[in-house]
Amino acid sequence: MGHTTSPDTRRHHGNRYGRSEDARRAVLEAVDDLLVEHGFAGLTIERIAAAAGVAKQTIYRWWPSKVDILLDALGDDLAEELVPPDHGDLRRDLREHLAAVALFLTTADAGAVFRALIGQAQHDPDLAARLRTEQISGQHARDRLPFERALARGELPAGTDLDGAVEQVIGPIHYRVLVTGAPVTREFTDALADRFLASRRP
Amino acid sequence: MGHTTSPDTRRHHGNRYGRSEDARRAVLEAVDDLLVEHGFAGLTIERIAAAAGVAKQTIYRWWPSKVDILLDALGDDLAEELVPPDHGDLRRDLREHLAAVALFLTTADAGAVFRALIGQAQHDPDLAARLRTEQISGQHARDRLPFERALARGELPAGTDLDGAVEQVIGPIHYRVLVTGAPVTREFTDALADRFLASRRP
Amino acid sequence: MGHTTSPDTRRHHGNRYGRSEDARRAVLEAVDDLLVEHGFAGLTIERIAAAAGVAKQTIYRWWPSKVDILLDALGDDLAEELVPPDHGDLRRDLREHLAAVALFLTTADAGAVFRALIGQAQHDPDLAARLRTEQISGQHARDRLPFERALARGELPAGTDLDGAVEQVIGPIHYRVLVTGAPVTREFTDALADRFLASRRP
Amino acid sequence: MGHTTSPDTRRHHGNRYGRSEDARRAVLEAVDDLLVEHGFAGLTIERIAAAAGVAKQTIYRWWPSKVDILLDALGDDLAEELVPPDHGDLRRDLREHLAAVALFLTTADAGAVFRALIGQAQHDPDLAARLRTEQISGQHARDRLPFERALARGELPAGTDLDGAVEQVIGPIHYRVLVTGAPVTREFTDALADRFLASRRP
DNA sequence: CTCTAATCGAGACGGTACGTCCAGTCTTTCT
DNA sequence: AGAAAGACTGGACGTACCGTCTCGATTAGAG
Structure with a gap:
């Protein structure tokens, strides 16, 4: 996921200021920590947003649900x-x-x-x-x-x-x-x- | 569970003469149906109570959470x-x-x-x-x-x-x-x- | 009135022909205390019953509501x-x-x-x-x-x-x-x- | 930063731009009607919310209790x-x-x-x-x-x-x-x- | 001197409302 | 345009009491 600057526009980043990648990384890291710390039930979108320092809307913009975040976090x-x-x-x-x-x-x-x-x-x-x-x-x-x-x-x-x-x-x-x-x-x-x-x- | 034809209906006056077998059965039956019909997430205490024709408090009196009801329903x-x-x-x-x-x-x-x-x-x-x-x-x-x-x-x-x-x-x-x-x-x-x-x- | 009763008739528990004077007094006294201690909102029937050592049903048998108890307590x-x-x-x-x-x-x-x-x-x-x-x-x-x-x-x-x-x-x-x-x-x-x-x- | 020339837009970025005046008015009007119609005891937060077409949470966000709503409604x-x-x-x-x-x-x-x-x-x-x-x-x-x-x-x-x-x-x-x-x-x-x-x- | 019916304690019951939490959407402001 | 902030509707949560209802135990008068 790092710097796939190539023609991989399938992915969902595309912010002209380039800040979405920060948000994306922050969310994926927060999700890992929170899963371990609070369990699956305690892994709420609001908590992820707060822990990642990101707005809820930003999460909803890119991931349909918290399990999609986990799928993403599972990655490769x-x-x-x-x-x-x-x-x-x-x-x-x-x-x-x-x-x-x-x-x-x-x-x-x-x-x-x-x-x-x-x-x-x-x-x-x-x-x-x-x-x-x-x-x-x-x-x-x-x-x-x-x-x-x-x-x-x-x-x-x-x-x-x-x-x-x-x-x-x-x-x-x-x-x-x-x-x-x-x-x-x-x-x-x-x-x-x-x-x-x-x-x-x- | 079986047929409470009991030699047991008297006896033992400690307290709780009163646990309603009807309520218990209604809840356990409702839980089975609702799980199949609405899935685990849709299996809310309020829905169980409504489907079983039972007050929420009655459920909370006997089961700490919905998984306890499921454990009970799984039962024998x-x-x-x-x-x-x-x-x-x-x-x-x-x-x-x-x-x-x-x-x-x-x-x-x-x-x-x-x-x-x-x-x-x-x-x-x-x-x-x-x-x-x-x-x-x-x-x-x-x-x-x-x-x-x-x-x-x-x-x-x-x-x-x-x-x-x-x-x-x-x-x-x-x-x-x-x-x-x-x-x-x-x-x-x-x-x-x-x-x-x-x-x-x- | 209390001349002849033996010293341990404090417990009453039921009488076909008369209501329990003990229960009545206990309720009226409890109501006064609880009003001062917990205020009007905290003056619930359940709290009165618990404080008076009396069953809820006994209260409902003799008073339609908590204000009736207060009216009684106000007395003369x-x-x-x-x-x-x-x-x-x-x-x-x-x-x-x-x-x-x-x-x-x-x-x-x-x-x-x-x-x-x-x-x-x-x-x-x-x-x-x-x-x-x-x-x-x-x-x-x-x-x-x-x-x-x-x-x-x-x-x-x-x-x-x-x-x-x-x-x-x-x-x-x-x-x-x-x-x-x-x-x-x-x-x-x-x-x-x-x-x-x-x-x-x- | 200091770019904005307007005199007072410089404050608290992101704090309640959003309080809904519609919601406020709807609640205060509903409260008047419901008090007359159902009395003080029948004036529940849930009823106010339903009558005003507003979520309970919105009421709790702005008023600590129903008497605070009444104080506000009394207002001027x-x-x-x-x-x-x-x-x-x-x-x-x-x-x-x-x-x-x-x-x-x-x-x-x-x-x-x-x-x-x-x-x-x-x-x-x-x-x-x-x-x-x-x-x-x-x-x-x-x-x-x-x-x-x-x-x-x-x-x-x-x-x-x-x-x-x-x-x-x-x-x-x-x-x-x-x-x-x-x-x-x-x-x-x-x-x-x-x-x-x-x-x-x- | 037993029988019996109203009363007692206890507490389970169906309900209503509470005040909180979070989901998911929308709007506003700043960059 | 996208981000942070956060207000919004909606709905389930678990709790507190409500007023009603059995339940076995108690007790005094009637038989």
Whole structure:
């Protein structure tokens, strides 16, 4: 977002005095702090405006709702933080990636934003749809990469259901994070990877 | 809940002879309908009171917040609807139970309540804790039953990690319901059961 | 009356044939205290019930509203405290009586009740009517007595408008108490008496 | 900064450019009507808001309570309606003014507001103080004017207690209005004026 | 010397209004 | 034109009392 001065007029800045970028940054930073400090319910537009030193109207001008601000704040963090490694070995790639996913969901700031959005998506089908098309499907594609490479290398038998594989290893992590609240340890994620491999390469 | 045909209507003159069962039932029924009809955000105390034909104060007298009403409404529905069958065969028990779980989460009214509570729990750690101790741990125990029986029957090797087994088959269902929004078909749940069995009984 | 009752019959709890004198007294006493302590607005039925250790229903059983309790509490205090003296001399009678009226209105507990009722009567025509027929007309008759006696003694000319005379001396006192809030001193009331006499006996 | 040449636009940038005069007027007019129609107890903030077509918050933004609205509504009505005439003759001035006062208190809409405030002031010392300093003392000064002019003209002896004179003629009117409820006729007010003059100019 | 009906305490009930908070829109002033 | 400020309508919040209503316990006269 920094200085995309190029022909990217799709975005919504466009102030001839150039001050809107200040406001935009202030809002996105405030939103992160306030989410951590006051929780999702305490994240009101008025509070964001006050904390960012920005007028409410300025927020409404650019973001339809507070979840849009969060989506914006989430930004490309997912893509940045959760790209799986490529060591040429499925077990190693999988173990590292699952550990990274767990860490992101449980401790990263962007992970808190992600969890809040997932939570809100349960009440708001529109948000759910947007979240899926804008973030989750992309992440799913990244999660698939290690399996695709392994298939290409012959580590997995042809015809393996790669999407199913992703769900098999990623699903339990989200289940712990979102539902049971059990800690997502390295042992747990390693076991997930190992269990998958055991079932595919007897 | 059942039919208060009670041998219990006298007795115990401490106070509160008076809690109105009618009011309680009306609120819990209204809450279910309104959640489906207006969504979680549209589920206001005032709307519940109006729909149930009850005074707001009566609601506040017995429930601290709307999520408490939902917890109450969820009540025994989980236990009633999601008790796994016992056919003496793990594959069959598992296939049926996972299908029932999927159906509950995606189509049942009580499933909508469950999803709303899970969503809200992402914003509210207290609710998360309560939800886990009051409902989810109990459901986890029920989900474990087929595995326990299979272990006793010798269908599973001694020392099998039963909790991990539950997470392995239940996790992906929740992942679809809560995160990706992909449809949870019978094929999907059957495949989960089969994949688990394949990995354990080579 | 209380001669024979045994020492621990304080608790009453119901009697088919008679109301509880304890409850009545407790309410009337509580009402006085609460009016002074919390003002008229803070004088709620619930607060009276709590302070008197009595159930709300018991209050509603015997008094239609809180102003009725106040009317009851005012009782015969007016008649008891504001009977004009009879020294056979109008000036002396008048001076003493006006001073007594002033003292009652400004400092007596019953005077506070009276002022509260007069205040409420400005908002409530029914109360105004009852207050007038039950209390104020009687007091007006008492206020007239010194003039009637003086007329009979020949201190006032035949045909003197006695009601007008009462209003002439009593009116300014109420005007200070209810409207201007100026202190009603002995000098003031004496001057009222003297001014009346000066105008009638040139 | 210092660019603006206009004399007083330099102040407080952004503080209530916006107070809506429409809203203010609508509230003050509604309050008059509703007081007459529903009485003081029926004069709720919610009803005022509804009748004025204004949000409750707008009322609370500008007035701390309903009595403050009434004080505002009373506003200049007193000064407008109750300025005594100046014919150069005390008897005529007094007769006319007292009749006007009586008419105001008994029949005018603003008179109803005044009576309600006086009534409420009996329960609320703060209101009493405010009412006196903001309205009653000013009215007392106006009531004094005829006497001051008469004194200057030599119609009254030097050293006459003018405040006492006001109380002598105004007090009985308020006494009838607030306490006895007797009708305040033209005969009554004329007699008050005449009686005063008889006592001062024997 | 029990029966019974009005009374008592307690407090839950359907309501109304309170005063506060925030959403989302609109207007005004300054830059 | 866009930003800060903030007033506006609207609506839900959670609280306080209202006046009504059971409820079991109490109690004195009638039977």
